[in-house]
């Protein structure tokens with residue numbers, strides 16, 4: 365990966381309030397009119413996008429790397445994303461066109477879905493591969509660009525439908541418009557993008573076998589066990605793992621010494637899934653955490669005593685970040701191999717930042733808490749209590765938590781309580 369000073373400087377332009385489209389050029393890929401695209405609508409999903417982007421770089425992807433973000437994504441994460449992705453493009457969570465607004469008021473949970481559809485507006489690319497932020501690339505997948513729109517792999521839960529976590533598409537404003545129109549007219553049978561895309565590209569299951577991507581391009585890690593003989597036979601050729609479902613890699617805690625996720629609290633994962641989870645975390649530890657540190661170092665010049673600098677100083681013999689920076693993460697094909705972490709000091713040492721009282725939660729990244737100690741790394745969403753004024757401003761700015769507390773069901777609950 366080529367990272368230039370100027371790339372980092374350009375990244376500053378991503379700070380809010382950004383323009384509709386911001387271009388950041390970090391690397392010269394061999395094919396510049398094609399791209400891998402992902403989406404992150406908040407700082408937590410950004411952690412997934414970062415690992416995905418890094419996994420594509422590790423596998424020497426020859427196309428541009430693009431991440432679509434929404435206004436909720438914090439300034440810090442914008443800068444960090446720009447260190448991994450060639451382009452960080454802000455899109456709106458809901459398009460401002462009134463007909464969409466009206467249609468979707470009845471189905472607020474589709475907001476995030478609509479955002480995925482924005483990938484068709486990337487018309488400066490002739491062809492793209494979309495990957496969910498909860499996917500991990502294990503080997504080079506450039507050959508996907510030999511496929512045409514609309515190619516995707518079967519969904520493990522209903523194989524006559526495709527899974528919309530990995531797909532090949534051709535950006536086109538016309539298609540984008542038709543998709544939105546389809547959403548307006550028909551909604552989505554699963555209330556999200558997968559249902560919508562399946563009914564729009566409804567001939568996928570029958571028309572052209574070339575549009576069926578092999579399952580190795582979208583292996584659902586949590587369902588692999590349901591057909592373990594096949595996993596035994598074909599598992600070694602898996603190219604993309606997809607952590608679909610409610611529990612994502614970032615919901616686990618990770619022990620950097622043993623190189624494995626800690627299972628307690630997050631339910632027991634099957635053995636294959638554990639290897640993939642460990643791989644995800646290995647990339648996170650070695651390649652993503654150091655990005656936070658380098659950003660903080662830059663900030664230190666401007667404002668001495670900033671958070672992560674102290675973290676580093678407080679960890680003289682653990683030096684997680686320093687080790688991570690010098691250790692080049694090469695091929696990650698060693699699925700399941702244990703990663704012995706060099707011996708560290710025997711006493712658990714917790715990273716503590718400047719402006720928070722000593723506690724296990726140390727390094728913070730605006731909307732996420734990164735707790736880093738010798739024995740445990742974890743990513744947690746900050747629970748922010750907003751004042752009624754802040755809540756109102758959020759709504760007025762269109763920053764509505766459709767999946768969470770502003771979900772239609774929650775609002776209905778509130779109304780019911782009020783009307784009782």
Ligand SMILES: O=c1ccn([C@@H]2O[C@H](COP(=O)(O)OP(=O)(O)O[C@H]3O[C@H](CO)[C@@H](O)[C@H](O)[C@H]3O)[C@@H](O)[C@H]2O)c(=O)[nH]1
Nearest residue numbers: 403404405406409496497498528529556557558559608609
């Ligand atoms: O709050 C959110 C939720 C989702 N996403 C993005 O949307 C993708 C899809 O969401 P995800 O949580 O990964 O859904 P899955 O668990 O994978 O569930 C399935 O169902 C989804 C809804 O139909 C499809 O988008 C997925 O591709 C399909 O695998 C994510 O990867 C992100 O890229 C966000 O950025 N923020």
Ligand SMILES: [Mn+2]
Nearest residue numbers: 496498529608
């Ligand atoms: Mn997914």
